[in-house]
Amino acid sequence: MAQAYQPLTDEGAIQYVRQLPGLFEQTAELVNREIGDGNLNLVFHIVDQQSDKSVIIKQALPYARVVGESWPLTLDRARIESETLKKEAERAPGLVPKVFHYDPVMALTVMEDLSDHIILRTGLIQRQRYPRLAEDIATFLAHTLFFTSDYYLDPASKKELVRQFINPELCNITEGLVFTDPYYDADTNSFNPHIRPQVEAIWSDAVLKREVATLKESFMTKAQALLHGDLHTGSIMVTDSSTKVIDPEFAFVGPIGFDIGAFLANLFLSFASHEGQPGSITERREYQVWLLETAQQTWHRFEQQFRTLWQEHVRDEMWKTPGYVDQVLQEILVDSIGFAGCKMMRRVIGLAPVADLETIEDERVRAEAERLALHIGRECVLQRRSITDGDALVHLVQSI
Ligand code: SR1
Ligand code: MG
Known part of the structure; x- marks a missing residue:
């Protein structure tokens, strides 16, 4: 076991897993690829060529890889990630990778290899449909969020949870x-020059910026x-039959609608991207319909499961008042749509764009899709308070 932090090399990663008890045989022929x-x-993918057994090592760097050493970043995010994965596994079993080992000094987690799965974003770009996706994500959201809220936890445990997951540096990102940054001419921004007029309109839209300021305060x-x-x-x-949620290093105790909104935003970004991705109009439209149905179903099943958990477990007598759960769910929906809008606009204007849009090669065609994404994002933020269910949300997106 290392006495001090050091980033693993390809060979170092092999030596590291070899000395962990219970993972590989002494005779294992390990090969490794940084992926x-x-x-x-x-992220290292290590396979024993004899048995085909494999694991992933995820190691935090002391800086943000996307920018380089000029952006230092806490190694504590590795702790946050491994502890969150454990909590999520308790509440949403089967929906997160298994953690085999966590090393606080090396800031790394050894976990289940999910190479038989693909990244959902890649599948969505390829216009794959995933029959379990809405149900599994709704289950993940309802269970991980309800059971870590004050609706379930006693007040002392909840406050201890807040302490355990204080994550100031990643929240600051x-x-x-x-x-x-997306709402002014920040150095971190990076956008297609063809959409500059729409981006500048956002920078000077005080009504929109007041709403984003409200959402920022909620966050x-x-x-x-x-x-x-x-x-x-x-x-x-x-895969067709499995869904796994990975990478919770940004975990902290925050507004329930933020996770739901992130997922919805990325379905809507995919929706917008298929305006510009190759393929026939019919293929693209049919896929866009599937994306919106998935968004609608995710909210619908989240709401149903959250209500069931509430009926069975809500802790406080005052919260059992008839109609209160409806009020809570309506507020979660409004927050979710607002956060979704912000998360769409940041992926078009700011640092860290998404491959859904970036893979549209022709800049002018991409600009069309990006304008649609900005428009949906803006309307989500501005109209969120008038949306009362998943159908109304889908109608809002379709009306743009
Ligand atoms: C510097 S990190 C950029 C983005 O990548 C992560 O996935 C988060 O979305 C973050 O905002
Ligand atoms: Mg990540």
Whole structure:
């Protein structure tokens, strides 16, 4: 076991897993590939060529990989991630990768290899349909969020949870990249020159910016439940029959609607991207319908499951008052749509764009899709309070 932090090399990663008890045989023929393509970390894929057994090592770097050493970043995010995965596994079994080992000094987690799955974002670009997706994500959201909220936990345990998951540096990234930088001419921004007029219109839209400011304040102050914190379609891996939520290093105790909104935003970004992706109009339209049905079903099943958990477990007598759960769910829906809008606009204007849009090669065609994404994002933020269910949300997106 290392005495001090050091980033693993390819060979170092093999030596590291070899000395862990219970993972590989002494005779294992281990091969390793660094496969990290995210914004922050090293990811090693290690396979025993004899038995085909494999694991993933995810190691935090002391900086944000996407920018480099000029952006230092806490290694504590590895702890946050492994502890969140354990909590999520308790409440949403089967929907997160198994953790085999966590090393606080090396800031790494050894976990289940999900190579038989693909990143959901890649599947959506390829216009794959996933029959379990809405149900599994609704289950993940309802269970992880309800059971880590005050609706279930006693007040002392809830406050201890807030303490355990204080995550100031990663929250600060979100506060900047999602809620601030896209709304002025920030150095971190990076957008298609063909959409400059639409971006400048957003920079000068005080009505929109007041609403985003409200959502930013909610993100920073509404400590409702332990969030995944970055639930985009690059944080979900899928097959036809399995869904796994990965990468909760942005976890903290925040507003329930933030995780739901992140997932909805990424379905809507995919919706917008298929305006510009190759293929026949019919194929693209049919796929867009599936994306909206998935959004609608996710909310619908989240709401049903959250209500069931509430009926069975809500703790406080005052919260059993008839009609109160309806009020809570309506507020969660409104928050979710607002956060979805912010998360759409940041992926078009700010740092860390999404492959759904980036893979549209022709800049002018991409601009059409990006304008649609900005328009949907803006309307989600502005009209969120008038939406009362998943059908109304889908109608809002379709009307744009
Ligand atoms: C510097 S990190 C950029 C983005 O990548 C993560 O996935 C988060 O979404 C973050 O905002
Ligand atoms: Mg991530």
